[in-house]
Structures are given as C-alpha cells and as structure tokens.
Amino acid sequence: MTIAGMNHFTVLTDDVAKTVRFYGDVLDLVAGERPNFDFPGAWLYAEGRAILHIVGGRAREALKPGVIDHIAFSARGLAATLARLAAHNVEHICRQQVGSGVWQVFFFDPNGARVELDFAADESADA
Numbered sequence: 001m002t003i004a005g006m007n008h009f010t011v012l013t014d015d016v017a018k019t020v021r022f023y024g025d026v027l028d029l030v031a032g033e034r035p036n037f038d039f040p041g042a043w044l045y046a047e048g049r050a051i052l053h054i055v056g057g058r059a060r061e062a063l064k065p066g067v068i069d070h071i072a073f074s075a076r077g078l079a080a081t082l083a084r085l086a087a088h089n090v091e092h093i094c095r096q097q098v099g100s101g102v103w104q105v106f107f108f109d110p111n112g113a114r115v116e117l118d119f120a121a122d123e124s125a126d127a
Contacts, residue, residue, distance in 0.1 A: 008043075008051050009071045013111045016040050016056035022110050023052060026088055027073070027117075046073075070106070070114035078103050078123040094125060 013019045020042045023029040029044035029052060040056030051073075075081060078094075085092045085107060092107040101121030108114055 008053050010053040010055055011071075011109065011111055011113050012055050014056070015110070016042055016054055018110050019054050020044065023054075026084060026090060027075075070116050072116035072118060075105075075117040075119055076123075078105070078119040078125055081105060081117060081119075082125060096121070096125075 011019060020031055023044050024031070027046075029046055031042045032045040032050065034041065034043040034050075042054040042056075043050040044052040044054065052071075082092075082094060082105070085105070090107050092105055094103065094105045096103050103119035103121070103123055103125065105117040105119070106114065
C-alpha cells in the first residue's frame, strides 16, 4: 500500500448552512455534488476535489472531543486571505515559521474546528 495524500476532512455541525457559508466566504470553497445520504450535509470543493465534508444534525454539545488538533490546507494569496479574514471579522493569528519561512494562518470555524492555512515563504503578508 502507498498513501498518496490526504483525501478530505469532515466537520460535524448542527448548522450546515452556516458552516458552508463560512468556508465559502472565507476560503472560497464551493459546495458541489454529494451522494444522497440519509443525513444533512454538504461536500465543499477546491480545484475540482471534494476536500471538506460537512455532516449536519449533530449538536456540538453531544460531540465528544477527539484527538485531531486542527485541519490544514495549502494555500496561495496570503495578503488577500488576511484581508478576507478581516473583512469577515474572523480572528486569526499569522506567523512565519523560523527556518522554513512558511507562513501559517490559524483561526476557528463556527463549529470550533481549528483551521490552519499554509503559504509559501516567498509570499508577502502586506497588501
């Protein structure tokens, strides 16, 4: 067996529409085709791939904490992303790794999932 990469992440929510809107507004993910499951949800796409599955009908209070700390996406357009986060009033932390120079942006989605965006070291945080 060979692992070829990550296929998708799943976010559990009690508000599918709000979660889809957040990832659409903030990360430009687009809702697309999804199998006809017997529970509410959505699949969000980037560059033609369903990378984020939203599963609805689960109240946050009923969820037990797991071992996953955060979900991370490779991204492009650091300055525009920072402007978009500010425009949507999303609190975030932006830092540049010592050594590699990779830019990391951290924030939380409406369900409390911690999201990391990684940008190339040669990008600029200035608009």
